[in-house]
Amino acid sequence: MTARVGVITFPGTLDDRDTQRAVRIAGAEAVPLWHKDKDLKQVDAVVLPGGFSYGDYLRAGAISRFSPVMETVIEQAKGGLPVLGICNGFQVLTETHLLPGAMLRNNHLHFICRDQKLRVENAGTAWTADYTAGQEISIPLKNIDGRYVADERTLDELEAEGRVAFRYLDGNPNGSLRDIAGITNAAGNVVGLMPHPEHAVEPLIGAGGTDGLGFFTSILKKLVNA
Amino acid sequence: MARVVVDVMLKPEILDPQGQAVQRALPRLGFEGISDVRQGKRFELEVEGPVDDAALARIREMAETFLANTVIEDFVVRVDEPAGAGS
Numbered sequence: 525m526t527a528r529v530g531v532i533t534f535p536g537t538l539d540d541r542d543t544q545r546a547v548r549i550a551g552a553e554a555v556p557l558w559h560k561d562k563d564l565k566q567v568d569a570v571v572l573p574g575g576f577s578y579g580d581y582l583r584a585g586a587i588s589r590f591s592p593v594m595e596t597v598i599e600q601a602k603g604g605l606p607v608l609g610i611c612n613g614f615q616v617l618t619e620t621h622l623l624p625g626a627m628l629r630n631n632h633l634h635f636i637c638r639d640q641k642l643r644v645e646n647a648g649t650a651w652t653a654d655y656t657a658g659q660e661i662s663i664p665l666k667n668i669d670g671r672y673v674a675d676e677r678t679l680d681e682l683e684a685e686g687r688v689a690f691r692y693l694d695g696n697p698n699g700s701l702r703d704i705a706g707i708t709n710a711a712g713n714v715v716g717l718m719p720h721p722e723h724a725v726e727p728l729i730g731a732g733g734t735d736g737l738g739f740f741t742s743i744l745k746k747l748v749n750a
Numbered sequence: 751m752a753r754v755v756v757d758v759m760l761k762p763e764i765l766d767p768q769g770q771a772v773q774r775a776l777p778r779l780g781f782e783g784i785s786d787v788r789q790g791k792r793f794e795l796e797v798e799g800p801v802d803d804a805a806l807a808r809i810r811e812m813a814e815t816f817l818a819n820t821v822i823e824d825f826v827v828r829v830d831e832p833a834g835a836g837s
Contacts, residue, residue, distance in 0.1 A: 583819055590816070619819065626821040628760075631767050673764060673822060699765065 527552040527747040529740075530567035532597075532613075534559040534588045538575035539610065539722060546722040547571070550740030552747075559591040568747045569606035569650070570597055572613025574666075574720055584627055584669040585615030598622060606650040606713045606743055611667055614706070614716030622714050623707055624682070625674030630667070631699025640665035640719045641693040642705050646686050649712040650746050654738040660693060661735035665719040670698040672707075672718070682707055690717050752801040753830040754809055758818045759790035793817055794830070801829050 529547045531554055533540045544554035555567050559577075564570065578587035588594060598620050601607045609617035617623045630636060641662050644655040655661070674682070679702055682688050690706035698718075706717025721736025760766050766788045773787035793813075797805060810827050818825040 582817070586816070586819065618821070624821075626819055628764070628822060629767060631765060633767050633771060671765075675763075699767075 527569070527744050528555050528565075528567045529553070529743065530555045530557045530564055530570040532557045532559065532570065532572050532593055534575070534577035534591060536576040536579050537573055537612070539573040539720065540575070542720075543571050543573040543610070543722040546725045546736065546740050549725050550737060550744050552740065552744045557593055559588065559593050562592045562596055564593070564596055564600065569608070569743050570601075571722075572597075572607065572609040572616050573722065574611030574613060577612050577616065580612075580669070583615075583619070585612060585617075585619040588612075588616050589619040594620060601709075601714050604711065604713050606746065607715075608651050608739065608743070609714075609716035610720055610722060611670075611718055614718055615669060617714060617716040623709060623716050624678050625672055625707070627669050627718075628671040628673055629669055630671050630697070633668075635666070635668040636670070636697050637664070637666040638697070639663070640697060640705075642690045642717075642719060643693050644689070645691055646689040646708060646712075648686075649689060649708045649715050649742075651715045651739050651742050652689060653746060654742040661738075662733060663719045663721050663724040663736045665697055667698070667718055670700065670718045672700040672704045674701065679704075685710065689715055690719075752797050753832075754795045754797055754801060754806070754827060755830045756793040756795065756809065756813045756817050756825055756827050757790060758793070758813070758823050758825045759788060761822060761824055764822050791817075 529552045531543045547554040615627045639662050644659045647655045647657045687708050689708045692703045692705045696703050708715045721739040724736035769788040776784050813825045
């Protein structure tokens with residue numbers, strides 16, 4: 525049996541095709557999901573890809589949060605469905621409150637696009653099991669609303685529970701508090717990060733490395749072993 | 751038709767780089783004496799029917815769940831009285 529990983533397309537999503545490709549390269553079946561789908565077509569996991577869903581009007585991710593597909597994703601994520609939010613997907617996950625905190629305009633107000641070094645802080649989530657804690661990876665980063673904020677108490681809680689999944693290395697690109705690049709929920713099934721692992725899964729293109737592939741092989745391994 | 755205004759502002763403790771960029775530009779343009787600027791959003795809602803307590807409660811719920819993200823933003827709801835409508 526092949527694992528089925530759903531990839532949601534909202535109006536304004538850009539990275540759905542790259543994400544589907546990453547899922548296939550990892551060895552799973554990519555299942556396209558549309559924002560109006562209430563039914564998740566029996567997928568085993570869901571990725572919310574990057575882009576500008578609903579044009580980022582109001583706030584990044586704020587309108588998608590109320591789409592029919594997200595109603596089902598929110599409900600099933602609470603029941604353990606693995607969900608990965610990349611960039612705009614991470615913004616959607618904070619707007620749904622599946623992940624705490626919020627994403628704001630970069631502190632320098634510029635769109636930033638570069639290869640970004642990260643440290644994998646938590647290799648125990650559904651999406652990071654193929655990495656090791658402390659491992660340094662480099663994957664592309666491209667956003668203008670990448671500044672992660674939360675109140676001090678939430679930040680302390682995230683740190684204490686090991687829920688800071690990724691931290692920026694070699695300079696904080698956007699003013700994210702405590703250099704946070706990605707976080708996980710307490711159960712480890714919902715993960716969000718700003719940089720783009722799906723753009724670093726083939727040696728020939730993108731960052732020229734395959735440091736991002738581990739996200740997609742991690743979930744596959746988890747699903748096959750489940 | 752009545753108008754209800756919802757003002758949304760970043761919470762005071764949240765860094766507002768857009769407001770800061772505006773504030774830094776002011777002296778260059780000859781506007782002195784402004785020590786801080788914070789930038790927010792204003793929603794003007796044209797409401798059908800009376801703006802009674804129930805309507806205002808609905809708008810407050812709308813502001814809390816959608817117009818503002820209360821993790822980072824505060825909001826204020828008020829009824830906008832048309833100019834010259836006073837008794």
